[in-house]
Amino acid sequence: MDYPKLNEYHLKLWNDQACGVCQRGPWTPYPPRGPAPNRLCPTWEQHRKISYSAQGWIQAGRTLLEGKLEMEPKFVEYVYECSLCGSCCNSRCVVNGEQVNIIKAWREDLVDLGHGPTEPWKKDAAAIEKGGNRFGRDQKDRAKWAEGMDIPKTGEIVYFAGCVASFRAQELAQSSAKMLKAAGVDFAILGENEFCCGNPLDQSGQSKAYKDIAAKNVEAFKTAGAKTVVTSCACCYHNLAVEYPKILGELPFQVVHQTQIIAEAIRDGKIKPTKGVEGKVTYHDPCHMVRLGGKVYKEPREIIQSVPGIDYKDMHSTKRVTQCCGRNPVEQPELAMTTSKNRLQDVRDEGASTVVTACSFCDWNLKRAAKNEGDESIKIVDINTFMLETL
Amino acid sequence: MDQKLVARLKEIVGPQWVTDDPWELCAYARAWSYELHRRPEVIVNPGSTQEVSEIMKLANETITPVNVRAGGTTNTGAALPREGGITLDLCRMDNPIELDEGSQSFSVQGGVTVYRIIKDLAAKGWKIPWKPEFGNAVTLAAWVNFNGMGVGGSVYGRVGDFLLGLEVVTPTGEIVHTGSSHFGKAAKFTRYQGTGPDLTGLFLESLGTMGVITEVYMRMYRIPEAKQQVDFAFPDEDTVQEAVRLLVEANISYGICVTDDQMSITNQLPPAPDKWILSMIAEGWQEEVDFRVKKAHELCLQAGGRAFVEGERTAEWGSAASISLPYEPSRRQISCGGFHPIHKTKEIFNHYNAVGEKYGLNRGMGWWVDGNYANNFPIYVYDEETDMDRIFDIIQEVHDGWIEIGYVPDYPGPFPNMTKHIEKSYLELYRTVKKSIDPNNIMHRGMPPDMED
Numbered sequence: 001m002d003y004p005k006l007n008e009y010h011l012k013l014w015n016d017q018a019c020g021v022c023q024r025g026p027w028t029p030y031p032p033r034g035p036a037p038n039r040l041c042p043t044w045e046q047h048r049k050i051s052y053s054a055q056g057w058i059q060a061g062r063t064l065l066e067g068k069l070e071m072e073p074k075f076v077e078y079v080y081e082c083s084l085c086g087s088c089c090n091s092r093c094v095v096n097g098e099q100v101n102i103i104k105a106w107r108e109d110l111v112d113l114g115h116g117p118t119e120p121w122k123k124d125a126a127a128i129e130k131g132g133n134r135f136g137r138d139q140k141d142r143a144k145w146a147e148g149m150d151i152p153k154t155g156e157i158v159y160f161a162g163c164v165a166s167f168r169a170q171e172l173a174q175s176s177a178k179m180l181k182a183a184g185v186d187f188a189i190l191g192e193n194e195f196c197c198g199n200p201l202d203q204s205g206q207s208k209a210y211k212d213i214a215a216k217n218v219e220a221f222k223t224a225g226a227k228t229v230v231t232s233c234a235c236c237y238h239n240l241a242v243e244y245p246k247i248l249g250e251l252p253f254q255v256v257h258q259t260q261i262i263a264e265a266i267r268d269g270k271i272k273p274t275k276g277v278e279g280k281v282t283y284h285d286p287c288h289m290v291r292l293g294g295k296v297y298k299e300p301r302e303i304i305q306s307v308p309g310i311d312y313k314d315m316h317s318t319k320r321v322t323q324c325c326g327r328n329p330v331e332q333p334e335l336a337m338t339t340s341k342n343r344l345q346d347v348r349d350e351g352a353s354t355v356v357t358a359c360s361f362c363d364w365n366l367k368r369a370a371k372n373e374g375d376e377s378i379k380i381v382d383i384n385t386f387m388l389e390t391l
Numbered sequence: 392m393d394q395k396l397v398a399r400l401k402e403i404v405g406p407q408w409v410t411d412d413p414w415e416l417c418a419y420a421r422a423w424s425y426e427l428h429r430r431p432e433v434i435v436n437p438g439s440t441q442e443v444s445e446i447m448k449l450a451n452e453t454i455t456p457v458n459v460r461a462g463g464t465t466n467t468g469a470a471l472p473r474e475g476g477i478t479l480d481l482c483r484m485d486n487p488i489e490l491d492e493g494s495q496s497f498s499v500q501g502g503v504t505v506y507r508i509i510k511d512l513a514a515k516g517w518k519i520p521w522k523p524e525f526g527n528a529v530t531l532a533a534w535v536n537f538n539g540m541g542v543g544g545s546v547y548g549r550v551g552d553f554l555l556g557l558e559v560v561t562p563t564g565e566i567v568h569t570g571s572s573h574f575g576k577a578a579k580f581t582r583y584q585g586t587g588p589d590l591t592g593l594f595l596e597s598l599g600t601m602g603v604i605t606e607v608y609m610r611m612y613r614i615p616e617a618k619q620q621v622d623f624a625f626p627d628e629d630t631v632q633e634a635v636r637l638l639v640e641a642n643i644s645y646g647i648c649v650t651d652d653q654m655s656i657t658n659q660l661p662p663a664p665d666k667w668i669l670s671m672i673a674e675g676w677q678e679e680v681d682f683r684v685k686k687a688h689e690l691c692l693q694a695g696g697r698a699f700v701e702g703e704r705t706a707e708w709g710s711a712a713s714i715s716l717p718y719e720p721s722r723r724q725i726s727c728g729g730f731h732p733i734h735k736t737k738e739i740f741n742h743y744n745a746v747g748e749k750y751g752l753n754r755g756m757g758w759w760v761d762g763n764y765a766n767n768f769p770i771y772v773y774d775e776e777t778d779m780d781r782i783f784d785i786i787q788e789v790h791d792g793w794i795e796i797g798y799v800p801d802y803p804g805p806f807p808n809m810t811k812h813i814e815k816s817y818l819e820l821y822r823t824v825k826k827s828i829d830p831n832n833i834m835h836r837g838m839p840p841d842m843e844d
Binding site: 036059 | 529775
């Protein structure tokens with residue numbers, strides 16, 4: 001059986017040297033120069049087997065292409081174990097940062113051949129197809145968070161809230177909107193015309209459905225007159241800014257993460273935090289803002305450090321070598337829980353009492369882990385809510 | 392694999408820690424070596440020494456081959472099973488490192504990687520003597536199994552020189568402690584004791600054939616105040632060999648590494664500024680480092696070299712760059728090293744170079760100093776899909792020539808298999824010891840020295 005998309009990475013699969021850098025010990029000096037992360041692969045941390053790491057998937061993929069393996073349901077589930085956080089892409093390996101693309105290509109083949117995706121991702125796809133959001137909620141409720149906020153439906157700057165902030169944690173979207181207003185930004189929202197960014201479809205290899213939903217969003221942005229699209233969710237940011245252009249070509253608008261706008265407003269003196277915060281504060285870089293095409297790491301720090309008298313400290317594994325939050329709490333609940341607990345431990349290791357993040361999923365996963373551990377000692381807060389408390 | 396055996400393994404470690412799914416076995420069928428696919432039949436992830444002991448008793452009872460998989464970073468192929476069987480993945484055995492600052496030593500379980508050891512010790516101001524030779528995913532236990540080397544070998548020697556003892560599970564399942572900790576209430580502070588011969592040495596460089604190393608006790612050092620690398624260029628083999636001789640005699644270096652210009656070309660790096668590059672690292676107190684660097688300049692110039700000028704590319708230390716190369720179609724590099732007296736370096740290089748030239752291979756030579764001798768790591772580039780038979784013949788030819796020059800190999804095999812070159816009486820003693828500790832020859836079966844002529 002052919003796996004044409006996986007086979008596009010034939011050279012990378014054959015070049016893999018099975019040296020363990022993607023799970024247990026990267027080369028030194030570690031790129032970028034500076035401290036290497038405490039942990040490398042969330043899936044390896046969960047399973048403690050080298051088969052559950054980029055090395056494992058690459059060797060299995062190669063063996064499959066050599067015709068020595070057959071896909072079967074348990075094997076398909078194995079291919080869907082990775083969270084695609086991209087940590088292994090940093091490891092100075094001859095696969096050269098293509099690990100995530102290899103697994104995504106393999107998943108696309110599995111979908112095309114009728115083997116994939118696995119059940120949780122099928123549910124996502126069905127929910128998105130039916131209602132336009134990953135939770136299967138009524139799309140009419142998409143903009144309920146904005147009730148009473150008097151936000152128009154058209155404008156040159158459009159705020160994209162994403163499914164989590166629209167349906168599950170509306171306070172995230174409300175804080176984002178309040179911060180944009182505080183920065184003096186006139187912005188619109190798409191309301192019922194905002195659809196899931198397509199992240200679960202892209203992750204799971206459902207490329208046709210992904211392209212369809214991406215096209216619908218782009219059309220909605222155009223209709224609204226957007227010249228700039230702003231989002232406060234790192235996952236949505238990654239899809240809109242990095243993935244959409246790959247499948248739809250150049251977009252007729254720019255995509256920015258909200259921290260980029262707020263940092264600029266602070267620089268321009270439009271936002272001036274006046275109240276301090278108690279205790280040591282740290283920041284969790286979402287994977288999608290610092291690697292896999294994202295490079296937004298200065299602005300969040302600039303924002304947080306504008307708070308008067310703040311006691312701020314970066315965690316050990318940070319910026320490009322940040323540790324994943326767990327990413328998929330619904331589709332990969334156990335992996336997400338282990339990963340987010342590990343990240344909370346990093347926060348504790350720094351002695352921080354507050355961890356700020358800039359992604360709806362990171363916020364969700366870290367709070368989920370803290371609740372599971374019964375730990376109320378660490379305040380987990382999104383960057384907009386955190387800043388509103390200082391104004 | 393007999394499913395009854397698989398079921399018994401699951402009883403010992405728990406079902407989630409045993410797998411024979413073929414797609415998972417693939418990851419354990421390759422390592423950082425020239426060896427092609429060698430698939431185990433079942434993977435077991437024990438969580439404790441006691442579990443390892445029970446597994447070994449079961450394997451011995453059923454005469455099932457056992458291989459231990461650590462980082463998989465050896466280029467020998469020893470991380471791969473030669474006769475299927477059980478592969479033990481020790482990575483769950485990674486309890487926090489135990490420091491004994493009073494004895495300037497530490498203990499780690501068999502699954503802890505050197506990467507983590509370096510990080511954890513550094514957090515307390517300590518270090519192990521070296522940085523690993525081939526990648527940070529190596530575990531210290533595996534390093535012991537290979538008596539590994541690393542940057543820092545010039546002053547510190549090899550792993551065995553700083554080993555203080557081991558916890559080992561023998562092939563028949565007994566748990567043994569070696570070094571001072573086997574006696575009374577003694578701490579793990581020395582490898583030697585008054586209770587008989589050094590049994591730690593039985594497991595050192597045994598390539599996994601004598602037992603499963605479940606814990607390692609090792610000396611640690613304070614991180615020095617200063618460290619500096621200096622680089623020199625040499626026009627030919629005579630001058631660089633002489634420079635190394637002078638540096639070793641002067642005993643001023645922490646590490647010495649030498650590479651030829653072909654290494655840069657093969658690895659697609661910026662061109663080397665001369666035929667040979669010598670990099671030396673000095674460490675210690677700042678005044679001491681300043682003196683050592685100054686002295687290195689004097690000696691290297693005396694030998695006929697020159698110091699690098701600003702902007703010239705310096706060697707990157709810490710690990711070999713890669714075994715796979717950024718070529719299309721896919722190419723790999725095979726490393727085929729050994730040890731030799733420093734004054735034999737030119738002869739060793741010339742033979743390797745001539746063989747490479749004869750077969751038209753891209754190549755590169757590097758070597759560093761371990762104490763009083765050189766450890767070379769020459770590479771040839773090959774195509775895994777078309778060159779496998781040819782490359783084995785070529786490597787055999789290299790080693791046959793080196794034997795005449797008077798080298799010793801890194802390891803007795805598996806390739807080339809050096810059993811026939813080992814003195815008969817030594818071989819007989821080895822076989823007697825091996826049979827006594829592993830009566831059914833289950834540990835890393837097939838690894839040389841051969842058990843039969």
